[in-house]
Amino acid sequence: MSQIQHAVPDAPIRYTQICTRSSSCSSPQTSSSAAAAGTEPPSCTGHRGRTPRRKWQVFPGRNRFYCDGRVMMARQTGVFYLTLVLILLTSGLFFAFDCPYLASNLSPAIPAVGAVLFVFVMGMLFRASFSDPGVLPRATPDEAADLERQIDSTGCSKPPPRTREVLINGQTVKLKYCFTCKIFRPPRASHCSLCDNCVERFDHHCPWVGNCVGRRNYRFFYLFILSLSFLTIFIFAFVITHVQLISLEISSMFDSFTPRCTILEVVVCFFSVWSIVGLSGFHTYLISSNQTTNEDIKGTWSKKEGKDNYNPYSYGNVLTNCCAALCGPLPPSLIDRRGLIQADTPQTAHQSNGTGGGSYAPTQLHSHMVGGYHPGWLQHGGGTSCQFCCFHAAKISFVPLTFYIY
Amino acid sequence: FHNLQELRHSASLANKVFIQRDYSEGTTCKFQTKFPSELESRIELTLFEETVKTLNNFYAEAEKIGGQSYLEGCLACATAYLIFLCMETRYEKQVLKKIAKYIQEQNEKIYAPRGLLITDPIERGMRVIEISIYEDRGSSGSSSGSSSVSGSTAR
Numbered sequence: 001m002s003q004i005q006h007a008v009p010d011a012p013i014r015y016t017q018i019c020t021r022s023s024s025c026s027s028p029q030t031s032s033s034a035a036a037a038g039t040e041p042p043s044c045t046g047h048r049g050r051t052p053r054r055k056w057q058v059f060p061g062r063n064r065f066y067c068d069g070r071v072m073m074a075r076q077t078g079v080f081y082l083t084l085v086l087i088l089l090t091s092g093l094f095f096a097f098d099c100p101y102l103a104s105n106l107s108p109a110i111p112a113v114g115a116v117l118f119v120f121v122m123g124m125l126f127r128a129s130f131s132d133p134g135v136l137p138r139a140t141p142d143e144a145a146d147l148e149r150q151i152d153s154t155g156c157s158k159p160p161p162r163t164r165e166v167l168i169n170g171q172t173v174k175l176k177y178c179f180t181c182k183i184f185r186p187p188r189a190s191h192c193s194l195c196d197n198c199v200e201r202f203d204h205h206c207p208w209v210g211n212c213v214g215r216r217n218y219r220f221f222y223l224f225i226l227s228l229s230f231l232t233i234f235i236f237a238f239v240i241t242h243v244q245l246i247s248l249e250i251s252s253m254f255d256s257f258t259p260r261c262t263i264l265e266v267v268v269c270f271f272s273v274w275s276i277v278g279l280s281g282f283h284t285y286l287i288s289s290n291q292t293t294n295e296d297i298k299g300t301w302s303k304k305e306g307k308d309n310y311n312p313y314s315y316g317n318v319l320t321n322c323c324a325a326l327c328g329p330l331p332p333s334l335i336d337r338r339g340l341i342q343a344d345t346p347q348t349a350h351q352s353n354g355t356g357g358g359s360y361a362p363t364q365l366h367s368h369m370v371g372g373y374h375p376g377w378l379q380h381g382g383g384t385s386c387q388f389c390c391f392h393a394a395k396i397s398f399v400p401l402t403f404y405i406y
Numbered sequence: 407f408h409n410l411q412e413l414r415h416s417a418s419l420a421n422k423v424f425i426q427r428d429y430s431e432g433t434t435c436k437f438q439t440k441f442p443s444e445l446e447s448r449i450e451l452t453l454f455e456e457t458v459k460t461l462n463n464f465y466a467e468a469e470k471i472g473g474q475s476y477l478e479g480c481l482a483c484a485t486a487y488l489i490f491l492c493m494e495t496r497y498e499k500q501v502l503k504k505i506a507k508y509i510q511e512q513n514e515k516i517y518a519p520r521g522l523l524i525t526d527p528i529e530r531g532m533r534v535i536e537i538s539i540y541e542d543r544g545s546s547g548s549s550s551g552s553s554s555v556s557g558s559t560a561r
Contacts, residue, residue: 123486137531142422166429175429183533187429201433223483313432320471327479328471329497330490334531 056337060138061197069337071130073210074195080129080210087125087228090268091118093261094235098242105245110238117231124224125209132333133214134200136181136189144182151177169312188313190294204293213293216333219326222283229273229280236269290314290321417521417540425458425535435465437527437535444539449520457512457524458535461505468500502528 056069064073073080091114099111139147151162162177164184175184178191181198185191190202192212201215213221239262286296290313295301301311315321421444428438439458441451478496482489509526517524517537525536 120486123488127487136533139533140530143424143530143534143536146422146424168429168432173429186427186533187433220487323476323479324471326483327476329469329475329478330482330495331469332495332498332502332528334528 052340054337055335055339055341058341059335059337061135062195063135063197065337072132072337073129074205074207074212076194076207077210079207083125083208083210086268086272087121090235090265091231093265094239097261098239098265101242101245102238106241114231114234114238117227117234121224121227121231124220124227128206128213128217128220128224129209129211131211131217131220132335132337133212134202134216134331135195135212135214135333135335136183136186136198136200137335138180139182147177147182147184171310171312173312188292188295201292202294216331219330222280222287222326225276225280225283229277232269232272232276235265236273239265239269287325288318288321290325417542419538420541421539423537423539425537427533434469435527435532436462442537445522445537448522448539449517453516457516460508461527461535464500464505464508468497 054069056065056072059065062075064075064077065071066073094114095111095118099114102110164175166173166175166187168187173187175187177183178185178198180191180196183198185198186200188201189198191198192202192205194205195212197212199212199214201218203213203218203221205212206221209221209224211217243262243266283293286293289311291301291311295311301309303309315324423442423444425437425440425442428436430436437458439455439462441454445454474496505528506526509524513524521540521542523538523540525538527533527535530536
């Protein structure tokens, strides 16, 4: 806690910058890198040190929290707003301009089904975007020290190997050590370079959803893209129907405003259908074989790696795999965002490494770059993202550095 | 004789032992039952093993994929997961409540009298079971009390 108090006098300018950069002042600070962690910009929230602080305010990862820690998203949410706009605009135009005609000429069930689909899509989108994907909290200093002792005791003169091998269902799996989180990552976990967190059962970081997709929100993500496929196809089909029906009635289609909106909807739906339906198909395949996007892209369980290579997590049966992914128990969040900070709560290893607010950013940069170890680049598959998204691993790698330089 | 409050006042933290996860059965939550050498003089092997095995059973039951979890999953999906605003998930009930109660009980009955304290794994991100070893601060030597170290059970 003393570290946080040091931070304030050292870098007041940085706080003003953070305050103006954050999307809205009603949403408290991005609990991001450097000295921002744990200190509130006074002009934004008007709170002072007397109110009990919640754990999300000192969260070491690069996430944004809203609604007093109830909502958790990635740092860059621009593409998420684009997703929202596209869905709302297309659906809005459909309900406003096509549904009245279709309801009266065809059936009132059409807008009803459309509304149900729309509500489901939005619900799943918010659930996928706002929930904790399964972030693993960083190791406490005692744990980190204990692990270091164990690692050092095994090695001799060379730097000790920071991997552990585990036999899972007959398959050897390597557990890697995460330098940022100071833990040995559980199997299937991966460190996301954009969010700077280790995530359990890491699938990918989805910019469209504005969050990582991991163990806790994979089913919401999948149901979102599945229901969005249905919604897109539904809107596409009925808009075409509408256009066809109208063209039978009137001679020129371009007289009224309605067909222009319709054409916009057709264009958006047409391009969305290919990508969304394709993505749904891909994730259906992943679910049925119980793989993550990360594993599939790296070819971890492909036969090319070796004849005896198989996926040890698969239940062997497509139906069981699907049920396990979608209907399995939903684990609770491990990071306790809304918990109050106790005076004697062990600070994570990440925070305790800093020597003070002013020198925090360079220290962090240093600790990431020293010795050639940079978790953002070398240690993990954090560059994975949606196959159908425009982001490639190379582009994503540049992003963490710009944050440090700021 | 010894209780948790006494530990707070009369003992100091000497060491911490971490029981790591056992991933041999995949990603399900299971802890190693290997007996750490630091605890050899403090507690009997059977008691320690029983604690860890019971915890493992609790976690296995919580993560079990069977009739009840399917029902919960399908019902939740049908209500667009809004039902979780009213009720907590089966996993939460099992993991947070049942296990917290069990650990509290074990601490009071078995571990605190021996100068040990188990921290609920959920406080450590389900990575480790942290067992704190306490030494009596005073000159009374071998006897030791118990204290709660980091607000572990205050959730």
